[in-house]
Amino acid sequence: xxxxxxxxxxxxDVGVAAGFRVAVSVEVNGTVxxxxxxxxxxxxxxxxxxxxxTGTKVSCELQVCGVCTVLVDGRPVSSCTYLTxxxxxxxxxxxxxxxxxxxxxxxxxxxxxxxxxxxxxxTPGFLMMxxxxxxxxxxxxxxxxxxxxxxxxxxxxxxxxxxxxxEQAAAQQRATAAGxxxxxxxx
Ligand code: FES
Ligand code: FES
Numbered sequence: 001x002x003x004x005x006x007x008x009x010x011x012x013d014v015g016v017a018a019g020f021r022v023a024v025s026v027e028v029n030g031t032v033x034x035x036x037x038x039x040x041x042x043x044x045x046x047x048x049x050x051x052x053x054t055g056t057k058v059s060c061e062l063q064v065c066g067v068c069t070v071l072v073d074g075r076p077v078s079s080c081t082y083l084t085x086x087x088x089x090x091x092x093x094x095x096x097x098x099x100x101x102x103x104x105x106x107x108x109x110x111x112x113x114x115x116x117x118x119x120x121x122x123t124p125g126f127l128m129m130x131x132x133x134x135x136x137x138x139x140x141x142x143x144x145x146x147x148x149x150x151x152x153x154x155x156x157x158x159x160x161x162x163x164x165x166x167e168q169a170a171a172q173q174r175a176t177a178a179g180x181x182x183x184x185x186x187x
Pocket of ligand 2: 155157
């Protein structure tokens with residue numbers, strides 16, 4: 001078979017084969033998982049269906065509501081429209097990865113303290129979006145938090161307690177970091 005005929009065959013296979021599948025290797029919450037998925041698979045389906053990580057919710061499936069937000073290499077993405085194949089070789093953090101299994105993440109504690117959730121359906125998306133903000137900016141202004149979260153929709157809370165929760169978590173994280181730095185200074 002000549003080089004040119006091989007290349008034509010490959011194009012036909014990729015173009016018309018229903019259910020074309022690709023192998024992916026993705027680090028999810030610190031564990032590398034290797035799977036073969038449909039090329040059209042989106043990350044929310046991969047997380048929820050293939051891996052059973054149902055903490056990530058799905059609503060609009062149009063990149064409008066923010067409920068499906070997860071972090072890919074530390075940056076927030078809408079997993080409802082992010083192709084699983086594009087996560088190959090990357091690190092994904094979901095809401096299940098926030099807690100260490102013993103202690104809630106400061107954001108989770110603050111959402112509870114401030115009543116930043118009611119039905120809770122939007123909460124995983126808000127938590128992950130808020131984590132992305134605090135990882136980048138440990139001391140955000142009130143308006144920065146509001147602006148950062150404006151792509152996330154909550155039908156229950158009125159948003160104010162959510163913003164308060166992020167402010168509380170930021171303060172808590174700064175206090176913890178200062179305590180650690182002080183402890184190291186004394187050692
Ligand atoms: S379900 Fe992804 S943005 Fe709404
Ligand atoms: S707590 Fe119900 S949608 Fe936000």
